[in-house]
Amino acid sequence: xxxxxxxxxxxxxxxxxxxxxxxxxxxxxxxxxxxxxxxxxxxxxxxxxxxxxxxxxxxxxxxxxxxxxxxxxxxxxxxxxxxxxxxxxxxxxxxxxxxxxxxxxxxxxx
Numbered sequence: 001x002x003x004x005x006x007x008x009x010x011x012x013x014x015x016x017x018x019x020x021x022x023x024x025x026x027x028x029x030x031x032x033x034x035x036x037x038x039x040x041x042x043x044x045x046x047x048x049x050x051x052x053x054x055x056x057x058x059x060x061x062x063x064x065x066x067x068x069x070x071x072x073x074x075x076x077x078x079x080x081x082x083x084x085x086x087x088x089x090x091x092x093x094x095x096x097x098x099x100x101x102x103x104x105x106x107x108x109x110x
Contacts, residue, residue, distance in 0.1 A: 019066060020046045023079045024093035041073045043083065043090070 023043050028035050045066040053060055073079040076092065083090040 019048070019088060021083055021088050021090040022046060022093060023076065023083070023090050025076075025095050027096070028098070041076050041079045043071045043073065043079045045069055045088075 021043050022045075023041060025041055026038055028038050047062065047064055047067050049062055049064040051060045051062045071079075071082070073082065080090065080092070
């Protein structure tokens with residue numbers, strides 16, 4: 001779902017394009033069984049410039065400073081309120097719920 005702020009002018013960067021944000025809930029770390037840091041909502045800006053490869057060292061870099069910003073919110077409503085208050089168009093990524101497959105320990109030996 002893409003939402004554009006109605007009250008405020010859309011922020012435009014120095015190259016003339018809109019700054020757009022993504023709001024999502026991060027996925028669980030695949031290497032651990034815990035669900036820590038998955039209950040918050042993240043607002044981060046979409047990259048506006050492509051990354052470049054440094055010819056000397058081969059590192060990738062970008063002149064886009066907004067790619068370093070990552071804000072955490074306790075709820076989706078708080079993240080949406082921040083984006084609307086600051087005039088940032090945003091897109092909410094749907095939450096993927098984990099499907100639990102419950103089985104008995106004895107089922108491993110059938």
